[in-house]
Amino acid sequence: MRTLPNELTMHTSSDLAAMSAAALYRIARLRQEVFVVEQHCVYLDLDGRDAEAGTTLLWAEDAAGDVAATMRVLREDALEPGLSSIGRVATAPVWRGRGVAAVLLDAAIQSCDGGPILIHAQSYLTDWYGRFGFQASGPEFVEDGIPHTPMRIG
Template sequence: MEISIKKFNQLSLSELYHILQLRAEVFVVEQDCVYQDIDGKDEKALHIIGKHNGEMVAYTRCFDKGFYFEEASIGRVVVKQEQRKYGYGHQIMTTSIKAIKDRFNTDHIKLSAQQYLIKFYESHGFKSEGEGYLEDGIPHIAMKK
C-alpha cells in the first residue's frame, strides 16, 4: 500500500471525493449509522491516505493537540471492507502515529475507539481510559497513547 500525508489544501478534488466516499461506505452504509460525517473539521486535519493499485483503501485524519482533544488525535480510521485482511489498518495507524510525532512534535495521542477494535488499538500502544459510551449509537471508549 502506498501512503501519502496531506493537508486539506493539498488534496485534489478526486482525493477528497474518494475520502468522503470511503468514509460513507464504511461508517454510514456498512455500519448502518446515520451521522454527520462532514463536520467542518477536515480543513484542520492532516489526512493520511492509503492506496493500493490506485484505489483508496485506507484513511485516517489526524489533529494537533488542543484542537479535538487536549492531546493530538487520530480519527476516522477506516479500511475498505474487502481490503481488511491485508494489514492496511496497521500500516495506516503506524504512519498516522509517526506523522503526529513528526508534524506535531508529540507522542501523546487520544482517540475515540469503537469498542470492538480495542485490541487493534492496544497493539499500537493505546490504553483504554474511563468508561465506555455511545457515540452515534455505537459503543466507543477513549484510548490514549
C-alpha cells in the same frame, strides 16, 4: 516494520487545498460507505475538521486511485496542549485483515511526534489499538448505537 501490500501506495496531506478533488472525494466516499452505509451512523462526516490547520489526512490507494483505507489526525490543543486525536479510521471491506490500517496507524502515530494521542475506539477494536500502545482512558460510551472506548497514548 509493517508494509503495505505491493499494489497500494500511502499518501498523506496536511493541506486540504493542495489535495486533488478526486482524492478527497474517494476518501469521503469510503468514509460514507463504512460509517453511514455499513455501520448505519447518520452524521455529518464532512464536519469541517478535515480543513483545519494542523489536520493530516492519511490514505492508501491502488493504481486506479481507489482508497483502501484512510484516517485523519487532528490537533486538539483546545482540549489539552500538545494533544492529537486519530479518527475517521476506515478500511474498505476487500482490504480488511491485510494490514493496511496498521501501516496507516503507525504513520499517524509517528506524525504526532511523541505527544499524547486520543482515540475513541470502537470497543471491539480495543485489543487491536492496544497493540499500538493505546490504553483505555475512560469508561465505555455509546455513540451512534456503537460502543466506544476512549483510549490514549501518553
